[in-house]
Amino acid sequence: MLMFILMWPEKKKRLKILRKSPGDRTLKLLCGSCSLPHPNKEATGGEDAHFIFDELAIGVADGVGGWALHGIDAGEYARELMTNAVAAIKEEPKGSIDPARVLEKAHARTKKVGSSTACIIALTDQSIHAVNLGDSGFIVVREGSIIFESPSQQHDFNYPYQLDAGGLGDLPRDGQVFTVPVAPGDVIVAGSDGLFDNVYTNEVAEIIKQAMEVKLGPQATAQKIAALARQRGMDKACISPFAAAAQEAGYYHTGGKLDDVSVVVSYVTAATPSNS
Numbered sequence: 001m002l003m004f005i006l007m008w009p010e011k012k013k014r015l016k017i018l019r020k021s022p023g024d025r026t027l028k029l030l031c032g033s034c035s036l037p038h039p040n041k042e043a044t045g046g047e048d049a050h051f052i053f054d055e056l057a058i059g060v061a062d063g064v065g066g067w068a069l070h071g072i073d074a075g076e077y078a079r080e081l082m083t084n085a086v087a088a089i090k091e092e093p094k095g096s097i098d099p100a101r102v103l104e105k106a107h108a109r110t111k112k113v114g115s116s117t118a119c120i121i122a123l124t125d126q127s128i129h130a131v132n133l134g135d136s137g138f139i140v141v142r143e144g145s146i147i148f149e150s151p152s153q154q155h156d157f158n159y160p161y162q163l164d165a166g167g168l169g170d171l172p173r174d175g176q177v178f179t180v181p182v183a184p185g186d187v188i189v190a191g192s193d194g195l196f197d198n199v200y201t202n203e204v205a206e207i208i209k210q211a212m213e214v215k216l217g218p219q220a221t222a223q224k225i226a227a228l229a230r231q232r233g234m235d236k237a238c239i240s241p242f243a244a245a246a247q248e249a250g251y252y253h254t255g256g257k258l259d260d261v262s263v264v265v266s267y268v269t270a271a272t273p274s275n276s
Contacts, residue, residue: 025095025271026125027184028055032219034226036194036261046260047075048192049082049116055271057097057122058264059085060136062192064115064162065259077114081163084109085120097122099131103172107163115164118175119150119190123268128182133175134160136262138190139201140180144209148180149201152193157249160193186268187212194261195225197242198232208265222265229263232256 037046047063061082063074088105089097099120106118117134130138130150137150153161153176161170182188187208195204204225211221232238236255246253 025056025123027123027182027268028271029058029123029188029266030055030218030269031058031264031266032217032222033262033264034219034222035263036226036230038258038260041075041260044073044075047073047078048194048260048262049075049078050190050262050264051082051086052264053086053089055123057089057099057120058188058190058266059118059120060138060190060192060262060264061119062117062134062136062194062260062262064117064160067114072113074114074116077110077112077165078116080112081106081110081116081118085118089122096124097129099129100172100175100177103131103133103175107172110163111165113165115162115169117160117162117192118172121188121190121266123182126181126183128178128180128188130178130180131172131175132178133170133172134162135193135196136191137196138188139204140182141187141189141205141208142183142185144205144212146201146205147186148178150178151176152196157245157251182268184268184270185212188264188266188268189225190264190266191225191229192260192262194233194257194259195229195263197245197259198229198240198256198261199225200241203228218265218267222263225265226261226263229261233258233261 061078063078067074084106088102119136121130135152140148233256240256242257
């Protein structure tokens with residue numbers, strides 16, 4: 001693509017040509033994260049995993065805790081899945097990351113025993129592309145309002161879609177794929193169900209709004225959101241999304257759901273173009 005800019009020096013007119021390569025970015029992500037393991041899983045680091053890659057892509061995975069009944073730490077599967085996702089991103093064409101393809105590769109290469117949800121988001125020139133499988137997910141906030149919220153994928157109450165290495169779980173193609181236009185000033189919040197089971201998304205949007213007003217960075221904002229999720233998870237009397245979902249499914253549950261909490265906050269900002 002050629003961009004033509006007319007420039008007038010003092011005594012003569014000159015045409016300067018700026019070439020924009022496919023790898024040049026018009027937007028970038030400024031990211032911060034916070035992970036809080038379940039208090040009983042601090043020694044192993046919990047069962048969540050996440051990554052932040054080159055101001056361009058993020059991912060969150062939540063190892064399914066039911067494997068603990070068989071003496072297996074599903075966090076190892078989640079961490080290997082995210083490590084393999086980063087490796088797959090590095091193989092993608094410059095400036096054109098396909099999260100669905102990345103998840104396919106990462107799943108095929110992950111051999112640990114266990115299972116996990118997965119959410120991978122990548123930035124393009126004017127939008128984000130994402131794949132989400134299970135009950136991790138993300139929202140996009142603009143000027144304090146939610147403009148997009150990924151739906152949760154569950155086979156039944158508290159039984160999310162999940163990937164595994166044994167071929168018995170769901171497959172990457174079962175994930176939902178999204179394209180969401182974004183602009184500088186937008187904020188993406190990705191998280192495990194430890195966030196979304198305990199904090200309503202409109203509350204997350206309000207925290208984002210307040211953080212932007214006081215110019216709080218993404219790292220501190222992620223910590224504030226994660227701290228609220230942890231507080232709610234330990235509250236036996238609060239009204240939580242998980243309790244509401246349980247009641248709707250015919251189960252009795254009060255308060256939050258104590259769990260691993262992972263939050264990745266990404267501020268969409270303008271990137272400085274490179275000239276040649």
